Amino acid sequence: MLQNELKELGITGALATHLGVDAQLTREEVYRVVYGSRIASRVLRPLAEFECPDDETLYENARELNWAAIVRPGQTFKVSATVADSNMTHSQFAALRLKDAIVDVIRDERGERPDVDKDDPDVRLNLFIHRDKAVISLYYSSGVMHKRGYRGAAVEAPLKxxxxxxxxxxxxxxxxxxxxxxxxxxxxxxxxxxxxxxxxxxxxxGWFRARQGFEALxxxxxxxxxxxxxxxxxxxxxxxxxxxxxxxxxxxxxxxxxxxxxxxxxxxxxxxxxxxxxxxxxxxxxxxxxxxxxxxxxxxxxxxxxxxxxxxxxxxxxxxxxxxxxxxxxxxxxxxxxxxxxxxxxxxxxxxxxxxxxxxxxxxxxxxxxxxxxxxxxx
Ligand SMILES: C[S@@+](CC[C@H](N)C(=O)[O-])C[C@H]1O[C@@H](n2cnc3c(N)ncnc32)[C@H](O)[C@@H]1O
Missing domain, CATH: 3.40.50.150 (Vaccinia Virus protein VP39)
Structure with missing residues (x-):
């Protein structure tokens, strides 16, 4: 369904996988998807993919990335993680290790620590570990896209x-x-x-959203x-x-x-x-x-x-x-x-x-x- 929606948004060559849809997008196409899609949950750009048997490997691989160029001075960030069928079993701990790597790289480079903002960060990172393989991705959407911005106080059992x-x-x-x-x-x-x-x-x-995730990147x-x-x-x-x-x-x-x-x-x-x-x-x-x-x-x-x-x-x-x-x-x-x-x-x-x-x-x-x-x- 998402693949069809992407076609309507002018995206060709998108491939459906069991977790979502993979597509190579130009910057303009990313903006079209983040703004136009009503079906997608999130738009993520993979930054690194590696074998990840334990948290030390996660930390070391994450340190290889140029975080100071991604989370710029004065910006806040947040890491979310999902872990499945892997040696590492706690997603919160995995998120914490990635956060540590980001903070350490930036502190070494700039001499100051970036702040974490759990509610409204500028930059969001996603860590997905499945069968001991880790993918670190950058959000181009502002978190989950089903949060349109028209909902007030929730009633019981609202539909996504x-x-x-x-x-x-x-x-x-x-x-x-x-x-x-x-x-x-x-x-x-x-x-x-x-x-x-x-x-x-x-x-x-994305019409009701005050700002789109990609605006802070x-x-x-x-x-x-x-x-x-x-x-x-x-x-x-x-x-x-x-x-x-x-x-x-x-x-x-x-x-x-x-x-x-x-x-x-x-x-x-x-x-x-x-x-x-x-x-x-x-x-x-x-x-x-x-x-x-x-x-x-x-x-x-x-x-x-x-x-x-x-x-x-x-x-x-x-x-x-x-x-x-x-x-x-x-x-x-x-x-x-x-x-x-x-x-x-x-x-x-x-x-x-x-x-x-x-x-x-x-x-x-x-x-x-x-x-x-x-x-x-x-x-
Ligand atoms: C699962 S909720 C629907 C949630 C909704 N789609 C949303 O996104 O908020 C089911 C709704 O059916 C309503 N309901 C239950 N019995 C009903 C009835 N006999 N006639 C009309 N509405 C009823 C409940 O009050 C409840 O709001």
Whole structure:
């Protein structure tokens, strides 16, 4: 999916791997991806790759890099690390050793230590150790790209923004030529509706961000960035009122979704209602419904696995939703997230396509269904 999105952003020759997409990019192309992508999580440039059986090897190899040219005077930095199937087992310790190497190299060169900033660093480094092979990379995005900048206080179980964007692609929603209405009846904080608004208005994924990660890097080219930004921004169009709408049974969720929309240009064009979907009596014929009903996994008290009673309640909710789709949404196309395959059979329809996606620590299934159109009444 990301490979296809990159093609649309003008990137050719990108190769999908099991961890992401590899591509050789010019600086301008990097700016296009960081600003334009709604699917990518992060854009990383590998700086060094080496065998890494222990922390001493990590430290020594990391010391070879010219850190003083990457973290410049007055700049702060942060290291994040992931370790898997390796001799080194603690990612925090691995991150600490890389941080030590960076600090030591810079102190030796400049006589002063650079500061670490855990919340809003200028320069971010990523260390990935898999099967004792280390890759040190530099972030060109400002950390994880799903943090768009429109979200206020989080509600329970919000969907990751890039996952919401992926669901909209999976649904093949067409807001342009066909002008298909989009609905989310379990909208929570409105992530799917907000991502839908971005898609329907050609708003780049990085549009809300105050600054992009690459702006603090030594190879930053302000002129190229301004050109890329102007080219993307010129394509933004207004949101058609009524095209996108949603509801939720929880008042707090509705308040949060509306507050999120207030941070965007689309608050007046999108309606978010307070309702139990079972009581909705509108006609949603031919809509595209993209939604993630309650998980069960996260709705249990304090994030615990729910008890059998609430599992039964979720089965019932999926069943009721299937009935609602059949009665109220003839001809609709539905993209739904399932936390657990056991709920899939509660929906009355057979999926036309689907894929597994990671939502934080939970692996979830997104399925697309086609609801049958209502039969014309015989004369
Ligand atoms: C997993 S959350 C959705 C999260 C949302 N996609 C987001 O990004 O914030 C599921 C939502 O379904 C809502 N919900 C549960 N039962 C409902 C019902 N019968 N009708 C409408 N909404 C319901 C919950 O209040 C919750 O906000």
């Amino acid at each position: 923004e890039n996952l919401a964007a992926a669901m909209l692609r999976l649904a093949k929603w067409d807001p342009f030529e066909k002008g298909e209405p989009l609905r989310d009846f379990f909208c929570g904080s409105g992530t799917l509706l907000l991502e839908a608004a971005m898609l329907a208005t050609h708003t780049p994924g 030594p190879d930053y080219d302000a002129e190229t960035w301004q050109r890329v930004k102007a080219e993307f921004d010129a394509k933004i169009i207004p949101l058609k009122p009524g095209l996108i709408g949603g509801a939720d049974i929880d008042a707090q969720a509705v308040i949060s979704a509306r507050a999120n929309f207030k941070r965007t240009p689309w608050a007046a064009s999108v309606s978010v209602g307070l309702a139990d979907f079972r009581k909705l009596d509108g006609d949603y014929t031919g809509s595209v419904i993209v939604t993630n009903p309650p998980y069960g996994v996260r709705v249990g008290a304090d994030g615990e696995t729910p008890d059998a009673k609430s599992v039964a309640a979720i089965h019932k909710l999926y069943e009721d939703f299937g009935y609602f789709l059949k009665m109220r949404c003839p001809g609709a196309r539905v993209c739904m997230l399932f936390p657990d395959p056991k709920f899939e059979k509660d929906i009355w329809f057979k999926p036309v396509r689907g894929m597994f996606l990671d939502n934080g620590a939970i692996s979830v299934r997104a399925n697309v269904y086609q609801v049958l159109a209502a039969k014309p009444k015989s004369e």
